[in-house]
Amino acid sequence: MPDTGPTLTLHVAALRRYANALEGNRTEADDLVQECLARAIARTKAWSEIRNVRAYLFTILHNLHIDRLSRGRTAGISVPLESVEHRLTTKPAQEEGLQIRDLQRALRVLPDDYRKAVLLVGLEGMSYQEAATTLGVPIGTVMSRLSRGRETLRQLMTKDAHAKLRVVK
Amino acid sequence: MIHRPSPYRQPISEIDLHGYIDGELSAQRRAEVDAYLAAHPDQAARLAAYGSLTLSLHTLYGDGVGGANRTIDSLTADLDRALRRRRMAHRLARVAVAVLVVATGAAVASGVHDRFRQAEDRFLAFTRQATEAHVLFAGNKPVPSDAALDEETAVVTWLSQRLTGVPVRAPDLQAFGYELSVERILPSPGGPAAQLMYESRKSEEPITLFIGKSRDMKPTAFTFVQNDDLSIFYWQEGPFAYSLAGNLDRMELLTLAEEVNAQLVALPPVPKPMVQRPAGESGRAAAEAPPPSVHGKTVGAVPAAAGASTVLGGGLVRPVSNTLDTTTRGIVPEAAKKPAVKAGQGDAEGADAPKPGVTPAPKSEIEAAKKTS
Numbered sequence: 001m002p003d004t005g006p007t008l009t010l011h012v013a014a015l016r017r018y019a020n021a022l023e024g025n026r027t028e029a030d031d032l033v034q035e036c037l038a039r040a041i042a043r044t045k046a047w048s049e050i051r052n053v054r055a056y057l058f059t060i061l062h063n064l065h066i067d068r069l070s071r072g073r074t075a076g077i078s079v080p081l082e083s084v085e086h087r088l089t090t091k092p093a094q095e096e097g098l099q100i101r102d103l104q105r106a107l108r109v110l111p112d113d114y115r116k117a118v119l120l121v122g123l124e125g126m127s128y129q130e131a132a133t134t135l136g137v138p139i140g141t142v143m144s145r146l147s148r149g150r151e152t153l154r155q156l157m158t159k160d161a162h163a164k165l166r167v168v169k
Numbered sequence: 170m171i172h173r174p175s176p177y178r179q180p181i182s183e184i185d186l187h188g189y190i191d192g193e194l195s196a197q198r199r200a201e202v203d204a205y206l207a208a209h210p211d212q213a214a215r216l217a218a219y220g221s222l223t224l225s226l227h228t229l230y231g232d233g234v235g236g237a238n239r240t241i242d243s244l245t246a247d248l249d250r251a252l253r254r255r256r257m258a259h260r261l262a263r264v265a266v267a268v269l270v271v272a273t274g275a276a277v278a279s280g281v282h283d284r285f286r287q288a289e290d291r292f293l294a295f296t297r298q299a300t301e302a303h304v305l306f307a308g309n310k311p312v313p314s315d316a317a318l319d320e321e322t323a324v325v326t327w328l329s330q331r332l333t334g335v336p337v338r339a340p341d342l343q344a345f346g347y348e349l350s351v352e353r354i355l356p357s358p359g360g361p362a363a364q365l366m367y368e369s370r371k372s373e374e375p376i377t378l379f380i381g382k383s384r385d386m387k388p389t390a391f392t393f394v395q396n397d398d399l400s401i402f403y404w405q406e407g408p409f410a411y412s413l414a415g416n417l418d419r420m421e422l423l424t425l426a427e428e429v430n431a432q433l434v435a436l437p438p439v440p441k442p443m444v445q446r447p448a449g450e451s452g453r454a455a456a457e458a459p460p461p462s463v464h465g466k467t468v469g470a471v472p473a474a475a476g477a478s479t480v481l482g483g484g485l486v487r488p489v490s491n492t493l494d495t496t497t498r499g500i501v502p503e504a505a506k507k508p509a510v511k512a513g514q515g516d517a518e519g520a521d522a523p524k525p526g527v528t529p530a531p532k533s534e535i536e537a538a539k540k541t542s
Contacts, residue, residue, distance in 0.1 A: 004252050012245045016238075021230040030238050037244035044251040053252070103225045121191055122223040123230055128193055132390050139391050140427055146191075147183045150219045157222075 011054045012037070014124055015061055021119050022065060024108055032068070036061045055126070058134040062116065069112070099157065106156040114149030117142050122150075181205040184420060186212065190220055195418050340378065340432040342367050345425060347376065376415030376422070378429060383410045391426055393419060402426040409433065 015036065019029035039060050107115055120131040121142075128146075132139040181202055188194045189202045206213040339349055347367035354361050362381035369375075383405045394401045400422045403412040411433075413426045 004249050008249050008252065009245060012241060016241070017230050021226070030241060034238075034240050034244060037241065037248055041244065041248050041251050044248075044254070100225055100229050103222065104229060118222075119226070123226045128188075128191070129391075129393050136390065138427065139393070140423060143184045143187065147187050150187065150222060153222055154215070154218050 008053070011057055014054065015057055018058070018119060018124055019061060019065075021107070021123060022115065024104075032061060032064055035064050039064070052130065052133060055130050055134040058120070058124075059136065062135060102157050103153070106153050109156070110149060110152055114145050114152060117145035118149040118153065121146055179421070186216055187219070188420065190216060190223070193419075198418055198420070338432075339363075339365055340429045342425060342428060345428065346371055347425070350375065374416045376413065376417065376425065379412040379414070380433075381410050383408050391423065391430075393423075395419070404430065406430055406433070 012033070015033050016029060019032045019036075020026055023029045023032060036057060040057060043060075107118075110118070116135060117131060120126045120134060121128065126134065128139050128142050131146075132142045135142065185194065185198065185202055189199060189206075194202065206216065339352065342349075346369045348369070349365060350368040351364075351366035353364050362379055365378040365380070366375050367378065385405075386408060387405060388407070389405045391402045391404045394403070399414060400417050400419050401412060401414045402422055403410070404426070405411070411426075411429065413422060413429060415422055415425075417425075
């Protein structure tokens with residue numbers, strides 16, 4: 001029987017992982033997941049139409065995330081790439097895992113909608129359709145956000161790397 | 170060996186490249202992207218960068234979920250219990266759906282049924298109907314009829330007028346190489362639905378658009394179902410539910426689905442059809458009233474040589490001796506029935522046929538008149 005017991009535990013682990021990537025902060029992320037689960041429990045009466053528990057939980061999480069953003073509790077504001085470029089390229093890291101840290105920073109400046117598409121498909125392994133259901137947008141929107149998101153990340157990180165090369169010289 | 174490109178071969182798009190790394194492409198499309206990447210090392214390098222981004226995401230966030238969190242564990246257990254309760258209730262509903270599918274299912278491969286039974290979707294019946302219609306009619310091309318080309322908006326206009334009071338036009342897919350070739354009204358679980366078939370000069374494969382009444386007026390995302398080669402998108406928007414089916418690649422069909430949706434949502438109302446039903450008829454009479462345009466169109470267009478056949482909206486020829494259900498019967502033009510009667514195809518039909526010189530009227534009204542006389 002899907003989506004109960006161990007499967008549900010896996011979904012919740014995925015929720016925590018995803019919320020952490022989305023929020024960039026473990027405490028905030030777990031807070032978000034708790035609120036998400038509480039809301040899901042309160043709504044189980046309406047669950048007769050829910051086919052995909054994972055997508056549904058992620059949808060609730062997204063709605064909560066958006067609520068928080070609109071309340072201004074977190075600083076997830078989208079800014080144009082040009083205005084943050086200098087910030088991304090001024091601090092050369094010197095250790096291993098350099099690219100990973102670059103990615104972390106690049107993710108932070110990625111517009112929210114792009115970040116969600118990149119994370120749902122790339123990190124959570126959702127199909128485009130599942131991501132579309134989760135985000136409540138047409139599948140075509142998921143595909144274009146994913147493509148723009150990945151390209152933006154790639155460019156951010158390429159620029160980062162170039163900047164570091166110049167510093168090293 | 171000469172490689173013959175498929176009729177739908179399109180340039181490799183950004184979407185295809187991402188679909189390639191996310192496992193969203195058909196085998197055929199994947200092979201095409203493979204060939205493309207072999208010829209474009211710069212694009213291959215870019216895709217590799219996307220791939221390494223994904224790997225880095227897993228390195229960054231994939232392993233740990235943080236330490237144990239008691240609150241989350243306890244909430245998860247609560248949710249688990251709530252879900253199990255819910256599932257018991259749901260199981261009964263699923264049995265009912267399965268019975269319905271088995272009871273009504275007829276001509277379509279059982280794979281389709283299984284698919285929909287699993288899906289437990291509220292569009293189940295609607296989409297199953299659309300699929301059956303596509304499977305039945307796609308390989309059975311009607312004789313081209315000039316009449317069908319005269320008023321290609323007619324069926325959808327009639328249907329939308331009836332369902333919502335606001336007539337709309339049939340979507341125009343000529344920009345994608347598809348011409349509207351057949352339109353007809355079919356019965357569906359939610360009442361009459363329009364079936365529109367589009368054909369492409371480039372391909373043997375038609376696509377079928379089904380438009381019916383939205384069950385709850387709630388817009389939904391595009392939902393995709395694949396059964397062997399048949400791809401289906403279905404969705405709800407405004408007052409309508411849609412289903413688009415064809416032996417197409419998912420991405421190609423999606424493009425068409427989005428186009429259909431955009432046109433039907435954005436379209437301003439068109440003027441009312443030329444032929445109007447008289448006002449003040451009952452709901453049931455309205456349900457069986459012939460689409461006015463089909464009515465008008467076929468009366469003039471079908472020669473007596475139609476013989477023992479009736480001609481449905483788009484020119485599909487069917488033997489009259491077939492048992493037609495109520496809704497289909499409702500759109501059989503009276504003029505087309507007359508030759509059948511002359512050929513001695515049943516007294517019941519003859520009794521219902523209008524007398525010469527009398528304006529053809531829908532069957533339901535004639536029946537009503539018979540009962541009162």
